[in-house]
Amino acid sequence: MAWIIRLPFFVVLMGIGALAMLVPAFHGVIMEDFTTMRIFFYGFILFSVLTLLIGLATAGYAPENVARSQLVGLLSAFSVLPVMFAVPFYAAVGNTTFINAWFEMVSCFTTTGATVYDTAGRLTPSQHLWRGLVGWLGGLLIWVTAISIFAPMNLGGFEVRATSGAGKGAAKSFTQIARIADPSERLVRYTITLTPIYFGLTMALWFGLVVMGEFPYIGLIHAMSTLSTSGISPINGLYFAASRFWGELLIFCFFAFALSRLTFSKGMIGEGGTGLRRDPEFLTALFLISSVTLLLFLRHFVGAADREDAATLQEVGAALWGALFTVTSFLTTTGFESHYWDGATDWSGLRTPGLFLIGMALIGGGVATTAGGVKLLRIYALYRHGEREQERLLHPSSVGGGGREARLVRKQGALISWVFFMLFALSIAAVMLMLSLTGVQFETSMVLAVSALSTTGPLAAVAAETPIAYSGIPDAAKAILAGAMVLGRLETLAIIALFNPEIWQR
Numbered sequence: 001m002a003w004i005i006r007l008p009f010f011v012v013l014m015g016i017g018a019l020a021m022l023v024p025a026f027h028g029v030i031m032e033d034f035t036t037m038r039i040f041f042y043g044f045i046l047f048s049v050l051t052l053l054i055g056l057a058t059a060g061y062a063p064e065n066v067a068r069s070q071l072v073g074l075l076s077a078f079s080v081l082p083v084m085f086a087v088p089f090y091a092a093v094g095n096t097t098f099i100n101a102w103f104e105m106v107s108c109f110t111t112t113g114a115t116v117y118d119t120a121g122r123l124t125p126s127q128h129l130w131r132g133l134v135g136w137l138g139g140l141l142i143w144v145t146a147i148s149i150f151a152p153m154n155l156g157g158f159e160v161r162a163t164s165g166a167g168k169g170a171a172k173s174f175t176q177i178a179r180i181a182d183p184s185e186r187l188v189r190y191t192i193t194l195t196p197i198y199f200g201l202t203m204a205l206w207f208g209l210v211v212m213g214e215f216p217y218i219g220l221i222h223a224m225s226t227l228s229t230s231g232i233s234p235i236n237g238l239y240f241a242a243s244r245f246w247g248e249l250l251i252f253c254f255f256a257f258a259l260s261r262l263t264f265s266k267g268m269i270g271e272g273g274t275g276l277r278r279d280p281e282f283l284t285a286l287f288l289i290s291s292v293t294l295l296l297f298l299r300h301f302v303g304a305a306d307r308e309d310a311a312t313l314q315e316v317g318a319a320l321w322g323a324l325f326t327v328t329s330f331l332t333t334t335g336f337e338s339h340y341w342d343g344a345t346d347w348s349g350l351r352t353p354g355l356f357l358i359g360m361a362l363i364g365g366g367v368a369t370t371a372g373g374v375k376l377l378r379i380y381a382l383y384r385h386g387e388r389e390q391e392r393l394l395h396p397s398s399v400g401g402g403g404r405e406a407r408l409v410r411k412q413g414a415l416i417s418w419v420f421f422m423l424f425a426l427s428i429a430a431v432m433l434m435l436s437l438t439g440v441q442f443e444t445s446m447v448l449a450v451s452a453l454s455t456t457g458p459l460a461a462v463a464a465e466t467p468i469a470y471s472g473i474p475d476a477a478k479a480i481l482a483g484a485m486v487l488g489r490l491e492t493l494a495i496i497a498l499f500n501p502e503i504w505q506r
Contacts, residue, residue, distance in 0.1 A: 114457025139228025
């Protein structure tokens with residue numbers, strides 16, 4: 001174990017990725033898919049040897065700057081590892097291009113869930129399992145690195161409650177913590193702590209879905225997709241799922257782990273006294289889910305009032321549940337569409353506007369979760385700042401209460417949240433411009449840019465006026481979207497931190 005800790009972070013991730021190739025290989029034996037089994041087993045041998053060689057060459061490597069090494073390693077993981085994942089996948093699928101296989105692996109590993117393989121019968125069950133497993137590993141990587149890397153550096157949303165900005169004090173803050181605890185040991189400690197929780201929750205959801213009537217391998221992929229918020233499905237979503245309402249209800253309960261880090265990491269970063277009832281992220285999520293669901297339901301309710309035949313109670317309940325589940329799913333950037341989502345349209349005759357779902361995906365889930373987007377804590381900070389400014393307009397001499405932390409969130413937290421929001425908006429504009437230069441239409445480029453930067457791949461098929469097929473866009477546009485997925489997964493502030501002069505000093 002000691003020699004593994006001394007290896008570079010990226011090399012360890014390579015080894016884990018190589019070992020993961022055994023899973024579809026063994027599954028191929030069970031499903032008698034010997035072609036996929038043989039290719040992934042050869043991939044395991046190839047990349048295990050490559051990892052061993054790189055590990056031997058870098059065994060004595062000692063980084064001069066811990067913060068730089070950790071961030072570069074994480075950036076390399078999301079940029080380079082998908083190439084490794086794509087090699088056996090490309091060879092196993094056969095009738096595809098390498099750029100499509102690479103795009104698929106980038107989408108899976110960043111937990112985006114955008115797929116170029118639209119038909120469910122295009123891939124074998126073992127190949128679908130590899131997609132789901134890569135997404136699941138990407139979600140686990142986010143869980144571990146968010147607490148062990150981003151939290152000490154005041155990045156990834158933690159800067160909202162930090163005393164210093166993410167850009168100016170990130171390297172200094174991390175250096176101070178690094179003097180107390182070895183970063184490698186910190187990574188190992190949180191990996192050992194969080195992996196059993198992540199694995200146990202996935203197995204619990206999988207068992208529940210099977211009990212509800214879902215096919216085992218489909219239930220496993222949906223369970224992994226829910227915990228990683230990747231939205232990967234071998235049957236193009238939950239519409240054709242055998243578990244129907246009860247399966248959706250079970251998945252809905254597990255969405256909570258993408259709304260607040262306190263659901264799985266309470267006490268790990270000094271928040272032991274805070275519960276979900278006082279967590280601003282969870283309360284903000286409840287408000288957004290209830291308000292948007294109610295608004296959509298009332299819209300369809302008014303539209304159904306003009307119908308000659310009265311709606312049954314079952315139709316009303318199905319429409320309400322479809323809106324509740326789908327809104328929550330896109331807020332967590334999972335992107336699962338409820339089986340009853342179309343029922344609301346059939347009930348009222350009105351088309352549900354995709355702008356609501358785009359807005360939910362842009363907001364995203366909680367800090368240090370697998371969800372993407374702007375993050376609920378930043379939205380909460382902006383809301384509190386706006387509330388305070390409105391109060392000062394009405395009562396100029398008033399004094400804002402709430403204690404030191406509340407004042408910090410309303411001032412420095414709101415400032416850095418607004419900076420991130422503007423960077424996020426500029427990123428959307430830049431990706432849209434680049435996509436337009438490749439020949440993609442303006443409306444399509446907007447939806448694709450938001451889906452990539454918010455890591456909500458299914459948004460393209462659900463929120464657009466006409467479903468967008470990733471297989472139909474140019475290869476140059478796929479490369480742009482892949483880069484946007486990596487940017488959206490790591491967040492702009494983390495990339496900017498690499499350009500901080502302090503982080504390059506010895």
